[in-house]
Every structure is written in C-alpha cells, then in structure tokens.
Amino acid sequence: MNRDEFNTFCSSFPATSHVVQWGNSDVWKVADKVFAICGWNDGRDAFTFKVTEIAFEVLPETPGIRPAPYLASRGMKWLQVFDLPGLSDSELRRHIGISYDLVARGLSKKKRLALGIPLNDES
Template structure:
C-alpha cells in the first residue's frame, strides 16, 4: 500500500487578493460602502463585492442561470443575501470549501463580463474601444 502525501492546503482567497484581481479588469472602479464592503463596479454597475458575512470575508458575484441553479448545492456557496432575495441571480462564496481560487476568479470574471454585456453600447465602447 502506497501512502500519498496529502494535497497542500491553501488558504482561501483573501480580501487583498480579491481587490487585486478586480483591479486588473479593464475600466473598474472601487468603493467601500455597505458596512465596510469592497464594492467593484464597471460602467457604474456592481459586478463583485467582498463583505456582508458577519465580519468575515465573503465574495459575492453575479451568476449565470446555470451557476445560480447548480452552485448553491456546493458547501460554502449560497444565494447572495439581500440580492438573491430581490430576485437577482447573485451568489456568495462565504465559507470553505466553496470554490477554489481559480474557480472564484473565473466566476468573478464571468460576473464582470455579464455586467459589461448589459451596459449600453456607448458605455461598452468606452470600456473596450
């Protein structure tokens, strides 16, 4: 019997890593609001939030229809408080295991893309001339 070494445990994405990732996306803006949440916008519309979890970091993002249907079955992922209760398809990564950092970045980027796609043609042209 061969023993395999356990997979290295990586701490989940930090607030700082979240902010660095969101800042590299084109034409984003950052504000701190809603009880010290980091709120990221593109074209004036929110695409990602870090906060809203009783003081612990939680990452909130707009989700595709499929992701909104499937991901809440994953431990550590839930419909985003406040937003989902208003009929919006937003998810929150609030606890481990949740998503890997790679998956979380993919969903944050997809959220950004969905928000950009919903902007007016003029605003989209300003972001991506």
C-alpha cells in the same frame, strides 16, 4: 483568496471603480454597475458575484455557497461564497470574471467602446 487578492484581481478588469460601502465592504463596479463585492460574514471574507441562471441553480448545492443575501431575495442571480469549502481561488476568479462580463455586456455597445471594454461578445 483573501480581500487584498480579491481587490487586486478586480482592479485588473477594464473601466472598473472601487468603493467601500455597506458596512466596510469592497464593492467593484464597471460603469457604476456592481460586479463583485467582498464583505464580512462572521469574521470571514465573503465574496459575492453575478452568475448565469445555470450557475445560480447548481452552485448553491456546494457547501459554503449560497444565494447572495439581499440581491438574490430580489430575484437577481447573485451568489455568495461565505464559508469553506466554497470555491477554489481559480474557480472564484473565473466566476468573478464571468460576473464582470455579464455586467459589462449589459452596457450599451457605445458605452463599452467609450470605456475601452472589449466587444468580444458580439458576433
């Protein structure tokens, strides 16, 4: 996945916004909460996203994936795909989707309804 594909994919989720900050990083948010970042790592795109606790324990064993600089050092469960082999494009899309869902679920039900975010996590 390249930066343009990343931005196109992230824009497909409901109620998202995009800003460029932190040294020319593409930062994607849902209701002002970050769910994905694409920035540079030694001239390569690096993709950062929120993960479950299990993914945070398992995925860093894969070459090219590490706990996200800054975020993980503050106790947050975020990973960064920074080098090859990392994740395939389809796996990266899946994890970015999970990140969006994790962040969106942290919003109140009222806020999600107001933003048009599906409440499919409700029983």
